[in-house]
Amino acid sequence: MISSIAELISDRIGTMPAGERRAAQTLIANYPLTGLKTVAEFSAAAGVSSPTILRFVARLGFQNYPEFQSALQDELAAQLQSPASRTLDPSSSGGAASPMLEATLDNMRETFRHLSDKQLADIATRLAERRGKTFLIGGRFTDPLARYMAAHLAIIQPDVYHLAGQESIWRDRLIDMGKRDVLVIFDIRRYQESLIRFAEKAHERGVQIVLFTDQWLSPIARFARHVIAGRTAVPSAWDSSAALFVVAETLIGAVTRQLEAAGAKRIRDLESLR
Amino acid sequence: MISSIAELISDRIGTMPAGERRAAQTLIANYPLTGLKTVAEFSAAAGVSSPTILRFVARLGFQNYPEFQSALQDELAAQLQSPASRTLDPSSSGGAASPMLEATLDNMRETFRHLSDKQLADIATRLAERRGKTFLIGGRFTDPLARYMAAHLAIIQPDVYHLAGQESIWRDRLIDMGKRDVLVIFDIRRYQESLIRFAEKAHERGVQIVLFTDQWLSPIARFARHVIAGRTAVPSAWDSSAALFVVAETLIGAVTRQLEAAGAKRIRDLESLR
DNA sequence: GGGACGCTGTATCTTATGTTACGTATTTTG
DNA sequence: CAAAATACGTAACATAAGATACAGCGTCCC
The missing domain is CATH 1.10.10.10 (Winged helix-like DNA-binding domain superfamily/Winged helix DNA-binding domain)
Known part of the structure; x- marks a missing residue:
């Protein structure tokens, strides 16, 4: 019909x-x-x-x-x-996409339900206060999320680095990291040994770790200062990183807002460049 | 006022x-x-x-x-x-994250409302039928999405390439592209000249283009065989790519399912490797 | 009660919109 | 590879739309 x-x-x-x-x-x-x-x-x-x-x-x-x-x-x-008719007609999409979408939406709601505003605000503050450098890294499937976040953060503040390439390359960057720095790690199942090793080394150097992981928590949670646990289960052969993606976007927005509120010169300069 | x-x-x-x-x-x-x-x-x-x-x-x-x-x-x-303003779910908590989340969820619902199952299935079929190569590329902020999709597709089928780095590097890859190939492009405002040029060249070579863009449609839509228009507006200084991310995940799932159904040897081999 | 003002509708005109015809380019098929 | 069919755009056309001029009518004020 x-x-x-x-x-x-x-x-x-x-x-x-x-x-x-x-x-x-x-x-x-x-x-x-x-x-x-x-x-x-x-x-x-x-x-x-x-x-x-x-x-x-x-x-x-x-x-x-x-x-x-x-x-x-x-x-x-x-x-x-009849604005009511707009609110989710269940018959509208009964195809293959729908269960996937519904599961994803549920995942997001659940993820944010377990995530307090205060926690997000704390992390944003940590990322916004320019004490040290910010490093981002991800696993096989989540590295794009790290890149996405890095692409935004690098614009609104200096000293933001995405760690790419081989493990040996990251390790060399450990030298630059210290107590005042933040390391944002994305790691979901199956948790990568290389990332765990790296996180441990960074932790030993006093780096503050912000971990994005799934609800079963990567072992890196041991070393992390902040842990964001996103739901990943969807009716698919793959896990979904969408909930983590949205948290990342939310954080990006929160950091931007804080820097704006703090009247960061960089933000003003940015506006004039656009 | x-x-x-x-x-x-x-x-x-x-x-x-x-x-x-x-x-x-x-x-x-x-x-x-x-x-x-x-x-x-x-x-x-x-x-x-x-x-x-x-x-x-x-x-x-x-x-x-x-x-x-x-x-x-x-x-x-x-x-x-902005259907968010009309629906206004009072049950939602009033934190800073909430408007962002609500807007994102609305964006996804809206995006999928404009996206028929058939259209998704068509694109999935196009990506699943192994006639030629698959190339993926994105803009400044959306390239991570291209990477994410490439990371998955490259596992379940051969000849999947993410185009990274500088424009001159992509251009050289044009030589390898022809009628049987598919180019997946992510491009949202502000649309990148370099991507448009590249899309045009690829189109001239007969490459089939699948475009992920925002609701205002990148100029690349001119050349595209399939266009996916995602909602990007959120209460933030940045646009949101979350809706496009979910569409990408949905497509990844659909392609995987089709290949499984086709009994692709590669998929079975993959299982045994896990 | 008479005159002036303002509001409204009819009829005309002008603009620009939708429509159609035709030639070229492209794709498909034998 | 050739020929047919289909699709697309340019340009001319017809039509319907919005705009304007003007006259009739009612109303208000003096």
Whole structure:
């Protein structure tokens, strides 16, 4: 049963030629507003010509463009009048993606339920106070999270380093690390020996460790000053790092806010550069 | 402070003549839809003439009718893009992390609402059928997502390459790319010139492009075979890539499942290695 | 009660929007 | 590899939309 135009589109998008597909994707991307604009604006947004837009709406079964717009408006009207219908229609997505999404959302809620605001604020403060250097590192699958966090933190403050490459390379960096420094480690099952060794060495040097791990806790938790335990279970062959990712983003935001509040010169300079 | 057009109207409705007041009341009655229709329809709904409608919008301070409609559309866009403000779950705790989490969860729901199972399945199939090579690349902040996806895909199938480093390095890899290959690109605002150039070149070589972008669509969408538009807005100084991350994980899972179902030898070998 | 002012609608005009026809490029098929 | 079919864009066209000028009407004030 196809009720909305959006469904109609995603149903037929596979059979469309390239240009019309661009039109469809553009419309879906911020549905349904693009469809309410003029043909010229729609075509410009999609990067195709006007006739392609008209062929697109014709393929959807509309006689002309105004008829298509009326249909969108009717749909929008129904939607605006009953906002309740927007809140998660369970029948809407019964496919393969849904269980995965639901599990991921649950994971996030659970993760944050076990994570107090104070704890997050403490970690953010620790990362924001510029006493020493910040190092980030991750495991086989979680290293991208370390990179993601490093990419942001490195912009708002100096001395942020992502440790990449081989174990021997990290080890050499241990020389630079001391009591005033922070090491952010991402480690989920299966926990990597190399990371554990590295964390232990860093801990011995007095480095403060912030650990992102799963609910079963990496052995590194022994050495960590702060432990963030994220839920990772999803109906998939792989574990999900999404909850940890969101915590990382939250932390990035919190650190940024603290630095802004502290009136960090770097942040102001940054604004002017943008 | 007057922020919405609705407020503007109720602010000035007292000073309006009878005809224009009817127009105002009609618009407010089912706001903002009537204002998006034509002047003729608006006037018919209000029971007044077209010029009265035009005088009405002129009194509100708009130069002409299209300008008025654009303002309404912008307002509607802002409203539709942040369903968080409409749902407002009171059960959520009031900490600093909470708005961020709520926005992120909304982003994910919205992202998947615009993403049909079929579309995901199509992309997964494209990635799973081993016709050619798979390349992944991302922008400044999204490259970690490309890495994350590459780290997983590279395990379950051969010929998966993450493109890292400088632009000149990618370009040299273009030689290896052809019709049978797939290029997965992550690109969100602000869209990177270098990535656009690269995508264009790859497209010219017939490479099929799968694009992960935000709801405003990177220009690369022009060249893309498949476009995944994720919501990125969160109450933070940074955009959030979390929704795209979850889509990436979902895709990884789907590809894995398809390969398992196809009885890929590599997967079985993998099991025995674990 | 008469005159002036302001509001409204009809009719006309102008603009720009949607539509169509056609030639070129691209892809598909035999 | 050739030929057919399909898809796409440019440009001309028709139409419908918004804008304007003007006259009628009601209302308020003097």
